[in-house]
Every structure is written in structure tokens, then in C-alpha cells.
Amino acid sequence: MSAQGSIFHVTCPTCGTSVPWNASAVWRPFCSERCRLLDLGAWFTEERSIPVAEHPADPDSVDADAERD
Numbered sequence: 001m002s003a004q005g006s007i008f009h010v011t012c013p014t015c016g017t018s019v020p021w022n023a024s025a026v027w028r029p030f031c032s033e034r035c036r037l038l039d040l041g042a043w044f045t046e047e048r049s050i051p052v053a054e055h056p057a058d059p060d061s062v063d064a065d066a067e068r069d
């Protein structure tokens, strides 16, 4: 719509700061190295805290199914 529309901005996933997407924003889409590290840390913590999903198919029940057929 306007001339400024050509400047692409992204939102820092960590703090929500608007970050211009250009060569000077070396940590994009994060606003800074700190935010990048914080986000990675949160991601890893979240990943590790998610309980392992139950096995979709128990090997024993699969065997029983095969026998019954």
C-alpha cells in the first residue's frame, strides 16, 4: 500500500520486538543473540518435558491380531 511496505519485518519469537528483515539483522528472526538463545533453550526444555507418546500399537497386540487372522 505504501512505500514503507517494501520493508519486511518479522516479530521476534522471544520478546515480540519487530525486527527488520535485512542484512543488518544478523539474529533474525530474533532481535538479538540473547533472544535466539532464550528461544532455543525454551524449545529444548519444552521438548524434554513432553512425555513420550504411548506406543500407537503394542507389538503384542499386533501379534495377537495376526494370529487371529
Ligand SMILES: [Zn+2]
Pocket (backbone or CB within 6 Å): 012, 013, 014, 015, 016, 017, 030, 031, 032, 035
Ligand atoms: Zn527479542
